[in-house]
Amino acid sequence: MVKIVLDAGHGLSTPGKRTPSGESEWSFNDKVVLAAINKLREYENVDILRVDDPTGKTDISLNDRTNKANAFNADVYIACHHNANTGTWGPWTGIEIYTYDHPQANPKSEEIAKVIHPLVVKAVGIQDRGLKKQNFHVLRETSMPAILIEGGFMDSYIDINVMRDNSKLEAHGEAIAAGLVQYFGLKLKVAVKNYLSIGDTGKEVKQLQENLIKVGFKLDADSNFGPITENAVKAFKTSNGLLVDGLYGPATKAKLENAVKPKPIPKTTPPKGTLYTVQVGVFSDKEHAERLAKELKSIGYSVYIIES
Ligand SMILES: [Zn+2]
Numbered sequence: 001m002v003k004i005v006l007d008a009g010h011g012l013s014t015p016g017k018r019t020p021s022g023e024s025e026w027s028f029n030d031k032v033v034l035a036a037i038n039k040l041r042e043y044e045n046v047d048i049l050r051v052d053d054p055t056g057k058t059d060i061s062l063n064d065r066t067n068k069a070n071a072f073n074a075d076v077y078i079a080c081h082h083n084a085n086t087g088t089w090g091p092w093t094g095i096e097i098y099t100y101d102h103p104q105a106n107p108k109s110e111e112i113a114k115v116i117h118p119l120v121v122k123a124v125g126i127q128d129r130g131l132k133k134q135n136f137h138v139l140r141e142t143s144m145p146a147i148l149i150e151g152g153f154m155d156s157y158i159d160i161n162v163m164r165d166n167s168k169l170e171a172h173g174e175a176i177a178a179g180l181v182q183y184f185g186l187k188l189k190v191a192v193k194n195y196l197s198i199g200d201t202g203k204e205v206k207q208l209q210e211n212l213i214k215v216g217f218k219l220d221a222d223s224n225f226g227p228i229t230e231n232a233v234k235a236f237k238t239s240n241g242l243l244v245d246g247l248y249g250p251a252t253k254a255k256l257e258n259a260v261k262p263k264p265i266p267k268t269t270p271p272k273g274t275l276y277t278v279q280v281g282v283f284s285d286k287e288h289a290e291r292l293a294k295e296l297k298s299i300g301y302s303v304y305i306i307e308s
Pocket residue numbers: 009010017025081082083
């Protein structure tokens with residue numbers, strides 16, 4: 001299990017921490033964190049803790065944030081912020097990522113920063129100010145590797161454009177997630193798939209193809225669910241009143257298996273009235289006669305063996 005802490009800096013109404021137009025820093029940080037969490041949820045064995053108030057109403061103290069992360073025994077702490085320079089609009093620009101400035105700082109912090117840094121810079125698409133070191137509370141008081149990302153300047157007339165673009169904030173969050181996926185070697189969750197569809201291969205596909213052949217479709221039972229198999233499945237579904245989506249799911253499977261089930265052979269009482277005999281063979285060997293009779297019965301003929 002990989003335990004990941006995400007921290008959207010500040011709160012919605014923290015004094016200062018705003019653009020010159022009054023937008024709150026937390027509202028940008030929040031969107032980055034949410035996008036990172038949504039992406040990370042697609043991966044197995046990930047436990048996520050968010051240490052800011054997800055509603056933004058309370059500005060959780062820095063001590064509370066790092067205490068929660070330490071109690072959670074996290075593997076990594078990611079703090080998401082946006083920078084400010086003078087508080088009035090200016091031309092300053094760029095992304096910086098911080099790790100703890102201390103000789104005994106956990107070296108993994110910088111390893112993680114180095115993986116995430118180029119991904120975030122590329123995703124956000126503003127200037128790269130590089131990796132930096134600082135003595136910030138969340139970097140110092142965390143007992144796990146920790147990084148703090150400043151995703152551009154809130155008081156920059158350049159960077160504000162990416163903060164006002166939700167797709168950029170999402171890309172930023174997803175880049176953080178991608179870096180963590182890479183660093184921790186996370187694996188995508190495998191969705192439980194209860195149907196066959198184009199691209200599938202194997203024994204179950206072969207069985208499906210054999211059954212399609214039995215009900216009259218012309219295809220090869222080659223174990224590969226290609227366009228021909230898909231068309232046959234669609235045609236079968238059409239003629240059986242099923243939703244025609246090209247997927248071979250449980251309902252289609254039940255119909256097809258029922259269609260290929262051997263039909264019970266009707267009782268062979270000879271019909272009354274005038275009889276017309278179609279003779280298909282004369283055998284001196286009774287066993288041969290019985291074998292042919294059985295085959296003919298299996299495909300629906302009434303068969304009588306007459307001994308003479
Ligand atoms: Zn901040």
